[in-house]
Amino acid sequence: MEIFGSSGVRGVANEYLNPEFVCHIAQAAGSVWNTDRAAIARDTRATGQMLANSASSGLASVGCDVDRLGVVPTPGLQAYCEAESVPGLMVTASHNPPAYNGVKLIGASGVELSLGTLERVEERLLSEDYATVPWDETGAETRVENARRAYVDQLLAAVDRDRIADGNLTVALDPGHGAGALTSPDFFRELGCEVVTVNAQEDGHFPGRNPEPIAENLADLGRLVRVADADVGIAHDGDADRAIFFDERGEFVEGDAALAALAAAELDAGDVAVSAVNVSQRLVDVADVAGADLSLTPIGSTNIMTRIRDLQGEGESVPIAGEGNGGIIFPNYRMTRDGAYTAARFLELVAEQPASEIVAPYDDYHLLRMDIEYEDDGQRRALLDAAERVATESGATLDTTDGYRLDYGDSWVLARPSGTEPVVRIYAESSDPGRAADLAEEMHEAMTDAKARA
Structure with missing residues (x-):
């Protein structure tokens, strides 16, 4: 997909992600949803109100009445969509810097749109094929006051x-x-x-x-x-x-350690856990001990949600999924990343055992992350070509699900382009901090040298 990345559309607000663009995204989504009602919420970003207004106009232009929830967490919008059986549009850039904003699309089930549905929205967007309606059929707004409660x-x-x-x-x-x-x-x-x-x-x-x-x-x-x-x-x-x-x-708890601890409390034999290609060895070990399988996807919540749905459609039990960045999914609760719910599930464990002891079994591995920025497609290609050369020469087991993951058995390194920012990320993990640093630095040096020559 050209527009929708691993977690929706994001960019610097009022530049790449300007009001006109957001209006068109909403028109395309409303045309695919073919519904007479949708919901909009936003996070606290300074440009959120402006872009939510544009999204509301776009949905109204294709005949959707719009429920305006105001500032609500993304999982709060998803809960509303599920309860009301309406699709939703979230104006958020999640963890990105303050200058950024973004759009995430939610289905009437309260779940992020599947890759297939996102592709249909993108096709409408790129072809400017919007199902606009006559003036007397345009939608109206309703303010929803109790969504947070x-x-x-x-x-x-x-x-x-x-x-x-x-x-x-x-x-x-x-x-x-x-x-x-x-x-x-x-x-x-x-x-x-x-x-x-x-x-x-x-x-x-x-x-x-x-x-x-x-x-x-x-x-x-x-x-x-x-x-x-x-x-x-x-x-x-x-x-x-x-x-x-x-x-x-x-003391900071590594996100991968928290995910492993929560997974250990959830997984039984025959279950499947879903994570991304930058998965920590911690979760691999937890799944092995439980007798559960581990299914890997490209990085990003959209890819993980799609894999969960596919597995459930095949009759598999998927009690937990997510990434080591704190975005954890408990599909039996709701097919969504929910920070408050995840925290409450962790509190259930902390109520009986100190947090340090809960994560102690998963402290054996050390994870590093580096980012390399690029300015244009030429630099991006040079960075990825360099990562491929390192992979080819390494002798490690290579996984190209999303970027280049080199698995050495006791350690691994991954280089992959971000889906939301102009950077290529490098991850490295090992039980030996020096080994992780060496792997990351080897990849980083090769890639920065290639960027300088691009």
């Missing part, structure tokens, strides 16, 4: 409230000025937790930290855990579909 209520009904409350937990929360600032504090308090916060004011400029919940952006949360003597720290991205954790010592 309804989302929190269904979360409360979906988790083990008594188990969490019995843990008498203190939660340190960093929603990163994003949509989760309007829902997660109430949710965790209503679970019976004492909640202390940082960066909990909605602000589309993200003054306290960048939206991506990675270790270097979360120093304040680690300090808050220690100062408040909290049992766990929880961080979200901009649209709160991800959850990242700190243990009770204020």
Whole structure:
């Protein structure tokens, strides 16, 4: 697909992702949905209102009445779509920097659109084939005032409230000025937790930290855990579909370790877990111990959701899926990444055992990530050609599901282009930190040399 990446459409707002473009995306989606009603929500980004207005106009032009939910986490929009049986459009750039915004499309089941449906939307968009209607058939807007409260209520009904409350937990929360600032504090308090916060004011400029919940952006949360003597720290991205954790010592918990711990509590023999090609050895080991299979996809929630649906259609049991970035899916709950729900499932474990002990069995591997920016298609091609040369000369087992993953048995390195930013990402993992650094540096050096010559 040319337009829709691994998690929708994203770009710098008012440049690549301008109001006209968003209007056309909405027109194309509404034409494919062929519905008389759809929902729109947004995260807190400064350009969110502007682009949501454009999307509403586009949907109205193809005859859709529009339910405007305002600022709601992406999983909150998905819950609304499922409850109301209407498709939805989310204006969000998730973890991307503040200048970015994006569009994610949701089906009437509350699940992200499949790759096949996205391709149909893209075909309409590229051909400018919109099913516009006469003036007297255009849609109207309705403001929905209770969407956030309804989302929190269904979360409360979906988790083990008594188990969490019995843990008498203190939660340190960093929603990163994003949509989760309007829902997660109430949710965790209503679970019976004492909640202390940082960066909990909605602000589309993200003054306290960048939206991506990675270790270097979360120093304040680690300090808050220690100062408040909290049992766990929880961080979200901009649209709160991800959850990242700190243990009770204020130490960062690798997302892959949290995924492995949650998977160990979910998987039984004969189950299938789904993850992306940058999967950690931690999850591989958990699946092996449980007697479960592991199915790998290209990186991105759209690809993972599509694989889950395919497996379920074949009669397979898929109790957990996701990536080590905090985007975890519990398909038996809902086919969506939901940061608040994921955090609550982790709290169910923390209520009975310290967070550091929960993830201790999965601390044996060390994961590194590097990004290399490119300016044009020529540099991008040079970077990927260099990665292919390293792969060819390495003697490692090669997986080209998404980029180039070189598996050495006890360690691996992956180079693949981002679906949302002009960067090629390098991942390396090993039980030996030096080995991981060497693998990453070897790939990085080869690629940066090729970029300089491009």
